[in-house]
Amino acid sequence: MCVFCEIISGNIPSTKVYEDDMMVAFKDLNPVAPVHILAVPKEHIDCANDIDSSNSKYVAHIFEKLGEIAKSQGIESYRIINNCGSDAGQTVMHLHFHLIGGCELGEKLI
Ligand code: 5GP
Ligand code: ZN
Numbered sequence: 001m002c003v004f005c006e007i008i009s010g011n012i013p014s015t016k017v018y019e020d021d022m023m024v025a026f027k028d029l030n031p032v033a034p035v036h037i038l039a040v041p042k043e044h045i046d047c048a049n050d051i052d053s054s055n056s057k058y059v060a061h062i063f064e065k066l067g068e069i070a071k072s073q074g075i076e077s078y079r080i081i082n083n084c085g086s087d088a089g090q091t092v093m094h095l096h097f098h099l100i101g102g103c104e105l106g107e108k109l110i
Pocket of ligand 1: 038
């Protein structure tokens, strides 16, 4: 089982800030900003390349909830990042979206 599946099943502890039947959001272990949340589908999807019509509802659901989760952390301005694959720096092969904010964010790539 991958590390995020272990977190979803409760085998690895995490600081959860939101959970429902389709997703969980928890604090990143190594935050890069005052708010750094990982939003993760409860279905294991390796990466963005594997999003298809059978599982895109998880992605849609996460994006429906991100604003609410950000607000619960006291922010309305934030960056959402997904790393897909090794060149992009993906280290956990379970699709996730970084929700980052709580300060003026650094230089943008785009
Ligand atoms: P990636 O580099 O794959 O886009 O992001 C993986 C993120 O997962 C990293 O920011 C890393 O700090 C975080 N992470 C890795 N293992 C754990 C863990 O066991 N618990 C938590 N809360 N975050 C983790
Ligand atoms: Zn997984």
